[in-house]
Amino acid sequence: MTHHFPVTVYYEDTDMGGIVYHANYLKFIERARSDWVRALGIDQNALRDAGTVFAVHRIEADFLAPARLDEQLQVRTHAAQVSPARLVLVQQVWRAETCLFKARATLVAMSLDGRPRRLPPELAQITVILGGKP
Template sequence: MHRFDLRVYYEDTDLAGIVYYANYLKFIERGRSEWLRALGFDQRALKEETDTVFAVRRLEADYIAPAKFDDALTVLSTAEAVTPARLVLAQQVLRGEERLFEAKVTLVALNAAGGPTRLPKPLRDAFAALV
């Protein structure tokens, strides 16, 4: 499991001071990017050295409670499944212990031209060890 902490800025909110729904997707994207970095993978290097990029193939999301301006939030990310070309992750956004948002995200590996490819073995092995 990976933990990424963030704060809600004014720009993340609507006129009522509540986080705009699409910004949760940005929050969990940041959580995934920082998790890769913590595991020792640089997305730019993956693209340059292995011709591999990631795309969201499927996302199921539940909005449970609103986050508000200046809230301290945590994104928790957990690997659920790994295949040669796909990662399935569970992600949650919390305010303290309160669950605000959760998503199940399926990521696929693509080459830089947008065609399907396999995950680089070191990355696949790192995530397989977490399932």
């Protein structure tokens, strides 16, 4: 159950040498996470209006090879672990058959005042898919 998100490298994504600036990989995977949540049928605006938001708790990242101006990339996202209030995603940025970047992002659900909250049911059900208890 891997989500695929296309990315085109634009001039604004690169440094003076035409190579993707390292911090922009975090933007690419953030966009892919938002698209993944949307693909699950979760309206993040409605979720926020109901008092639940997501925050990045931790990201571990490896930069493996450079991407360059005008290249077509793909961010692949899949859930690795799910607990009642925490979600761990593995995300990779690929150019064709070459993995350029990989990250493990730990996200937490929280209230608008920063207190832990349970994941929405649409995300909690991923536990079943991963072979855990619902």
